[in-house]
């Protein structure tokens with residue numbers, strides 16, 4: 001949780017060439033691939049489901065960081081586990097027993113993440129901090145790539161890092177939305193180490209340079 005991790009978001013890739021796009025990200029220095037699953041209900045957009053996660057899993061070896069923006073993560077969980085996810089992150093705001101879902105993820109040998117939206121206070125995540133491998137502090141309202149980073153989330157990242165320290169825990173703190181080398185630097189200062197970046201990586205003229213810039217920021 002102390003090492004910087006760069007996780008390009010597949011949402012910003014060319015969906016007609018997913019395998020090539022993931023390979024391009026790996027060659028450019030990506031540590032993890034971030035896969036945004038959206039159900040058109042929890043968020044106002046539909047992306048892809050377990051079949052695409054499986055296709056990525058079978059085509060490359062990179063660590064798959066699966067972000068479930070879906071209303072019933074408990075209902076679909078087994079399918080995302082079977083698809084080869086390495087980390088599954090579920091939202092605190094979704095309609096499920098959060099502790100139970102996190103427990104099921106870990107019991108399956110997968111890493112468990114908990115996500116909170118910009119408007120959700122850290123208090124809502126507090127009861128689960130000893131049950132997670134990663135806390136995702138959304139830095140945009142989820143649903144779409146290419147949105148502007150929300151500064152107001154920075155104090156929450158600082159609070160999460162302080163709670164982690166106070167309790168002797170070791171979960172990663174991930175940020176997602178509007179991340180480029182400038183905002184990554186501010187997030188890292190606040191205590192985040194996993195940087196999800198879509199537009200600023202896949203959309204860059206030189207992806208390797210964009211990833212290096214976020215890593216060194």
Ligand code: DX5
Pocket residue numbers: 009011012034036067140141142143144145146147176177178179196197198199200
């Ligand atoms: C937002 C998604 C993000 C998104 C980030 O709903 O969870 O992962 O792809 O995209 P950028 O980096 O373009 O803001």
Ligand code: ZN
Pocket residue numbers: 009034035036067176196
């Ligand atoms: Zn995401």
